[in-house]
Structures are given as structure tokens and as C-alpha cells.
Amino acid sequence: MLPTSNMVPMAEYDDDIAVKDLGEGRFAADLLGEWTVGGGLNGGYLLGVIGNAIRELIPAKPDPITISAFYLGPGRPGPAEVHTEIKRDGGSLAVVAADLVQEGEKRISVLATYADRSRIDGEVRTTAIEPVLPPLEECVSTHAMGPAMLEIAPMYRKFELRFPPNRVGWAQGEPSGEGVIEAWFRFRDDRPTDAFSLITIADLLPPVAFDLGLPGWSPTLELTVHVRGVPAPGWLKVRHATRNLAGGMFEEDCEIWDSEGRLVAQSRQLARPPRA
Amino acid sequence: MLPTSNMVPMAEYDDDIAVKDLGEGRFAADLLGEWTVGGGLNGGYLLGVIGNAIRELIPAKPDPITISAFYLGPGRPGPAEVHTEIKRDGGSLAVVAADLVQEGEKRISVLATYADRSRIDGEVRTTAIEPVLPPLEECVSTHAMGPAMLEIAPMYRKFELRFPPNRVGWAQGEPSGEGVIEAWFRFRDDRPTDAFSLITIADLLPPVAFDLGLPGWSPTLELTVHVRGVPAPGWLKVRHATRNLAGGMFEEDCEIWDSEGRLVAQSRQLARPPRA
Numbered sequence: 381m382l383p384t385s386n387m388v389p390m391a392e393y394d395d396d397i398a399v400k401d402l403g404e405g406r407f408a409a410d411l412l413g414e415w416t417v418g419g420g421l422n423g424g425y426l427l428g429v430i431g432n433a434i435r436e437l438i439p440a441k442p443d444p445i446t447i448s449a450f451y452l453g454p455g456r457p458g459p460a461e462v463h464t465e466i467k468r469d470g471g472s473l474a475v476v477a478a479d480l481v482q483e484g485e486k487r488i489s490v491l492a493t494y495a496d497r498s499r500i501d502g503e504v505r506t507t508a509i510e511p512v513l514p515p516l517e518e519c520v521s522t523h524a525m526g527p528a529m530l531e532i533a534p535m536y537r538k539f540e541l542r543f544p545p546n547r548v549g550w551a552q553g554e555p556s557g558e559g560v561i562e563a564w565f566r567f568r569d570d571r572p573t574d575a576f577s578l579i580t581i582a583d584l585l586p587p588v589a590f591d592l593g594l595p596g597w598s599p600t601l602e603l604t605v606h607v608r609g610v611p612a613p614g615w616l617k618v619r620h621a622t623r624n625l626a627g628g629m630f631e632e633d634c635e636i637w638d639s640e641g642r643l644v645a646q647s648r649q650l651a652r653p654p655r656a
Numbered sequence: 657m658l659p660t661s662n663m664v665p666m667a668e669y670d671d672d673i674a675v676k677d678l679g680e681g682r683f684a685a686d687l688l689g690e691w692t693v694g695g696g697l698n699g700g701y702l703l704g705v706i707g708n709a710i711r712e713l714i715p716a717k718p719d720p721i722t723i724s725a726f727y728l729g730p731g732r733p734g735p736a737e738v739h740t741e742i743k744r745d746g747g748s749l750a751v752v753a754a755d756l757v758q759e760g761e762k763r764i765s766v767l768a769t770y771a772d773r774s775r776i777d778g779e780v781r782t783t784a785i786e787p788v789l790p791p792l793e794e795c796v797s798t799h800a801m802g803p804a805m806l807e808i809a810p811m812y813r814k815f816e817l818r819f820p821p822n823r824v825g826w827a828q829g830e831p832s833g834e835g836v837i838e839a840w841f842r843f844r845d846d847r848p849t850d851a852f853s854l855i856t857i858a859d860l861l862p863p864v865a866f867d868l869g870l871p872g873w874s875p876t877l878e879l880t881v882h883v884r885g886v887p888a889p890g891w892l893k894v895r896h897a898t899r900n901l902a903g904g905m906f907e908e909d910c911e912i913w914d915s916e917g918r919l920v921a922q923s924r925q926l927a928r929p930p931r932a
Contacts, residue, residue, distance in 0.1 A: 445905070446878040446926045448724040450751050450767045452744040467755070467765045468728040473877070475726050475765060477753065479743070489743045489751060491726045491767055493877050493926075500904035503929075505868065507835065508899035559783065592781065601749070601769050602722040604880045606926050608903045623784035624919045627884040628776035629721070631922060643900050646907060648924055650722045650882050653779075 391571045392538065393580070397428040399436060405464040407433035411482075413457035417535040421455040423488075423600050424583030425535070426480060430490050431579050433462035434476045438494055441474045444579055445500075447492035448604040455480060455487050467491075472499055497575060497610065504609075510641050511562055511619045514544050519564060539567050539584065541618075550590040559588050559622040559630075564615045575610045575644070581618060582634045582647035588622045589630060589653050596654030601629070603649035614639030628652065667847045668814065669856070673704040675712060681740040683709035687758075689733035693811040697731040699764075699876050700859030701811070702756060706766050707855050709738035710752045717750045719773035720855055724880040726765045732758060743767075748775055773851060773886065780885075786917050787838055787895045790820050795840060815843050815860065817894075826866040835864050835898040835906075840891045851886045851920070857894060858910045858923035864898045865906060865929050872930030877905070879925040890915030904928065 396415065399407040415425040427449050435442045460482045467475040473495050480488040513519070519542035530536060541563040549556050565581055567573065573581065582605045587598040617637040622630045629650050636645040672691065675683040691701040703725050711718045736758045743751040749771050756764040789795070795818035806812060817839040825832050841857060843849065849857065858881045863874040893913040898906045905926050912921040 445903075446726075448726075448767060448878065448880060450722075450724075450743070450769060452751055467726070467762055475728055477765060486743055489753060489767055491724060491765055491878075493726060497903070503901060504903075505901040506899065602724065602767075602880070604724060604878070604924070606905070606907060606924075608900060608905065608907075623782065624884060624922065625779060625781040626919065627721075627773070627780075629882070629884065631882060631884075643902065646900065646924075648880070648882075648922075 392569050393567055393571050393577060396425070397432045399429065399433045399462060401436055405437060407436065407462040407464070409433070409460045409462060411455055411457050411460050414538065415535050416457070417533045418597055420597070421457065422535050422583065423449070423451060423603060424580040426455045426488055427583065427603065428577070428580040430462050430478050430480055430488060431492065431576065433464060434478055434492055434494060435576070437464050437476060438466070438469060438474050441494040441496050443495055443497035443575055444607050445493045445495050446604065446606050447490060447579055448602065450489045450602050451600050452489060453485060453487045456482060458482070472496070506643055508635070508643050510637050511617055513562065513564060513617055516542055516564055516615065518545065519543055520545055520548055537568065539565060541565055541585065555591045555593040557592060559592050560620070561585050561588050561591050562617065562619040565618045566615050572613060573611050573616050575607050578607050578611070578636055578645040579605045581616065581636060582645055583649070585618055585620050587651065588620045588632050592625065594653045598651045598654055600649050600651045603647060605645060605647040607645050609642050609644040611638035611644045612640040625653065668845050669843055669847050669853060672701070673708045675705065675709045675738060677712055681713060683712065683738040683740070685709070685736045685738060687731055687733050687736050690814065691811050692733070693809045694873055696873070697733065698811050698859065699725070699727060699879060700856040702731045702764055703859065703879065704853070704856040706738050706754050706756055706764060707768065707852065709740060710754055710768055710770060711852070713740050713752060714742070714745060714750050714770055717770040717772050719771055719851055720883050721769045721771050722880065722882050723766060723768035723855055724878065726878050727876050728765060729761060729763045731756060731763045734758070748772070782919055784911070784919050786913050787893055789838065789840060789893055792818055792840055792891065794821065795819055796821055796824055813844065815841060817841055817861065831867045831869040833868060835868050836896070837861050837864050837867050838893065838895040841894050842891050848889060849887050849892050851883050854883050854887070854912055854921040855881045857892065857912060858921055859925070861894055861896050863927065864896045864908050868901065870929045874927045874930055876925050876927045879923060881921060881923040883921050885918050885920040887914035887920045888916040888918070901929065
């Protein structure tokens with residue numbers, strides 16, 4: 381089939397999150413090592429795989445509205461299954477539970493509410509303030525990452541981030557201490573950043589703990605993403621911030637803004653700071 | 657047994673959320689009509705019942721750290737069961753799934769991470785800013801609510817809220833439009849507001865939609881609470897705010913601050929505004 385103007389000629393993300401229906405609510409997936417970052421598979425990518433299985437389970441309600449993931453153990457490259465259970469499917473919403481299972485062990489447990497988004501859109505009244513980022517051409521691209529870095533974090537080949545030059549101190553041993561990391565985002569093949577992909581994009585930036593001077597692996601306990609709109613075409617702005625490191629944990633709030641200045645997703649995760 | 661200084665003579669909240677172990681991960685509860693607000697049982701109360709069943713299931717890890725509730729249908733006064741499943745219990749954390757079931761139907765599905773909080777506390781670095789509320793004696797108490805109001809919302813007999821007098825326009829047909837509702841909180845019997853009870857307290861204030869001029873029932877799709885510390889004795893400050901009404905939904909962010917100025921809980925819910 382020839383690509384049309386509505387199709388993406390090479391939608392790598394869709395290939396990467398593909399699942400195969402095994403019947404009885406079970407789906408097979410192949411978790412790709414290409415999505416590795418710092419020794420583990422990226423949580424946003426895994427959420428994309430699980431979210432895609434849920435979408436195949438309930439095709440009449442294909443749009444994630446809110447999805448909560450509880451991370452039980454690290455996902456590893458290789459075969460996996462997603463086991464789903466419909467908790468409720470009635471009216472305009474469906475609620476589904478899903479587990480990502482590898483080697484007989486649950487690695488992630490999810491609850492999610494899905495809908496047909498075309499049936500629920502409504503009024504918009506936003507008081508949230510759009511982040512101001514320098515123009516793309518003034519920003520520092522992940523495409524400039526060296527091969528040693530890409531070996532540790534091959535995930536950064538999948539998409540491009542462009543960081544404000546005055547906001548990359550954390551990458552140079554000079555964290556600001558503010559707990560903020562923000563960047564422009566696009567897929568490397570310019571696949572449109574549709575509403576679905578926001579559940580992955582909400583967890584692709586480096587952990588905000590880096591900007592607190594706490595580099596290293598920050599294991600996520602739980603991540604909840606609210607998809608609030610369909611992004612307009614173009615680069616997205618993604619902003620991660622934390623305001624409270626306490627109780628042995630920090631929260632990471634993410635906002636995703638589209639090219640028309642709309643807040644299209646909000647997420648919050650609870651993570652443990654890296655061990656000193 | 658006589659009350660000691662460490663005990664609460666009349667801990668109404670603990671009685672109200674009591675569950676009975678039926679074995680095989682099932683617990684019986686009696687949902688009290690006293691927790692009704694505007695025609696339905698309060699979601700924070702129901703989360704307390706479910707959270708209590710999880711606590712009984714894994715007594716060595718009694719402290720909720722993060723809990724996500726997906727609301728499938730309204731809980732009603734009367735008998736109910738909580739069906740639990742341990743997803744993982746290892747190291748310092750346990751993850752549990754639970755359903756609140758009434759009349760053979762799932763009403764709420766939950767995922768939660770529990771721990772022994774005494775084993776995970778650590779460093780505190782908060783940049784969040786504590787809300788400023790007028791002194792208690794200058795605030796408007798829910799104890800001043802009339803009998804007609806208490807008949808619609810008997811829940812307000814269970815605890816006391818004190819609202820800043822310049823912040824109650826929403827109750828008088830003059831919403832500020834800012835989407836903020838904040839108040840002092842205590843249980844009416846002065847039961848200590850321990851870390852556990854924060855999962856209920858995060859959902860007790862009137863919906864912030866009231867302050868946007870959208871009074872009425874705002875059904876919650878999902879609520880996630882992060883318990884971040886053990887509150888010091890005394891009144892709590894509870895602040896609810898929304899920044900984005902969009903996609904037919906609004907988020908409601910809640911912060912709970914203790915009497916020593918620590919941010920002890922954060923929560924976010926996704927809700928539908930009342931039908932016009």
C-alpha cells in the first residue's frame with residue numbers, strides 16, 4: 381500500500397510498540413533493546429506497548445485518557461506478554477487492568493481509562509502557563525550526543541530532544557538545583573505526535589533528579605499520565621519539574637504542550653532518588 | 657482497655673473504614689451513608705476502606721506510599737467487599753491490586769504501593785511553597801453549615817474545614833474563577849491525622865470546579881495520592897487547584913501541609929465537570 385498524506389511512511393514508534401493478539405485478553409510483544417537507557421528499558425516505551433495492547437482489546441474506545449503504571453521489576457529486551465482484564469466497559473468510558481509479564485513474572489501493573497476521544501472533547505479554560513523555550517535552532521540537540529553516550533542510552537536514537545542552552549548544566553556537572561528539565565521533542569522519523577504517543581513521551585526526558593545534582597538511575601514506583609488533547613502538528617514542548625524530595629522519594633511532574641500552545645498532557649510519577 | 661496518651665479515645669474514622677478479613681484476600685466492609693456528599697459516597701472515604709483492607713493484607717508494610725483509584729461506578733451505603741491481589745511483595749515495597757465490589761459489580765479498581773515507612777524516610781528538599789491561610793479563628797467553619805446543607809452532605813459532620821473568608825465566594829454564587837479551594841482540616845474527634853488518613857483527606861474538599869462557576873457533581877475518573885510524610889500533630893492545610901479544563905475533563909491537584917510546614921501528601925485526580 382502506498383503512503384497517503386494521512387499516513388506516516390516509516391512509523392518506527394508504531395512498529396516498536398506492536399503487539400500480537402493471542403486471544404483471551406493476552407497479547408505478545410517483543411521488547412526492543414533499542415529503547416534501553418542507562419541499563420534498563422525506558423518506562424514510557426513499556427507503557428506504549430501496554431497501552432497499545434489495551435487499544436487492540438477495545439478498538440471502539442482507542443484513546444487513553446488516564447493511565448497509571450506501577451513498576452514491579454525491570455522490563456528486559458526480549459519476548460513479553462500483556463495480560464488484560466476489562467474492569468468496566470459502558471457508556472463513553474472503559475477501564476482496563478493490564479500486566480506486563482516476562483519469564484512468568486509481572487513487571488508492570490497498569491490501570492487505564494480509555495474512550496473515543498472524538499466523543500468527549502469540550503470547553504477549554506487553561507490557566508497553566510506555557511513554558512518559554514528558545515527557538516529550536518538555538519537549542520542543544522540530542523543528535524550531538526557522542527557514540528559512548530549513545531551506547532549507554534541508545535533510546536536517544538529514536539527521537540530528538542533540543543534543550544535550551546542555559547538549561548543543560550545538569551549534563552555538565554553543574555545542576556541548577558531547581559529540579560527542572562525541559563526540551564523540544566519530535567520523533568526522529570517525524571511521525572506525528574498523536575494523542576496516544578503522549579503516554580510514552582511523558583517519560584522520555586532525563587530524570588529531574590539530575591538537575592538536583594543526583595545523577596544515576598531513579599527507579600519509578602508509579603507513573604500516571606492524563607492525555608488532555610490531540611497535539612497539533614509540530615514539535616512538542618516537554619517540561620519536567622519536581623518540588624518535593626521527601627520521604628525517600630521525589631515526584632516528577634511533566635507537562636506536554638503542543639505547537640499551538642495547548643497543554644495536551646500532564647503526568648506525575650513518584651520515584652526514588654539514586655542511591656548515594 | 658483504657659485510653660492512653662498514645663491512643664485516640666474515639667477514633668471514628670478508624671471505625672468507619674473497618675474491614676473484616678474473610679480469607680483468600682477478601683475483606684468485608686460496611687459502607688456508611690454518613691459519608692454521603694451530594695448523593696454519592698465520598699471517594700476519599702471509599703479509598704480509606706480499600707486502603708485499610710490492603711493494610712490488613714500486608715501488615716508488615718502498613719503504609720500507603722502511592723495509591724491510584726479508578727472509579728467505575730458509584731459506591732452505595734451498605735455491605736461491600738474488597739478483593740485484593742498481591743502483585744509483588746519483595747524488598748521494602750509491596751504492590752497490591754484491589755477492587756471494591758458491591759452487588760457483584762466492581763465499583764472501584766485500585767493499584768497501590770505500600771511500605772514500612774520507618775524504613776524509607778530520607779532527606780527533604782522542598783521548593784514547593786506552603787499556602788498561607790488566615791488564622792483558624794478568622795476562618796469560616798463547616799460547623800456553621802445549616803441543617804438543610806448537612807442533609808445533602810452529611811459527610812461534613814465527620815470533620816471540620818475552616819475556609820479563608822475571602823476564599824468562599826464559590827459557596828455564595830461568586831466563584832473566583834481561579835480554580836482554587838483551600839481550608840484548614842481536622843477530624844471532629846481530633847483523631848490524629850496520621851499518614852494513612854491522608855489518602856482520605858486528599859478528597860474531602862468541595863470540587864475545585866465550584867470555584868470555576870461549575871457547581872454540581874464532578875465525577876472522578878481517577879485519583880492518585882502520594883503520601884510523602886507523617887504529619888506533625890495539629891490542623892492540616894489542604895489546597896485543591898486546577899489549571900487545565902480541557903478535553904471534557906479537569907485535573908484537581910491537592911497538596912496537604914502539616915503544622916510544621918511540611919508537604920506531607922500530593923494528589924491529582926481527573927474529573928468530568930458537571931453537566932451544564
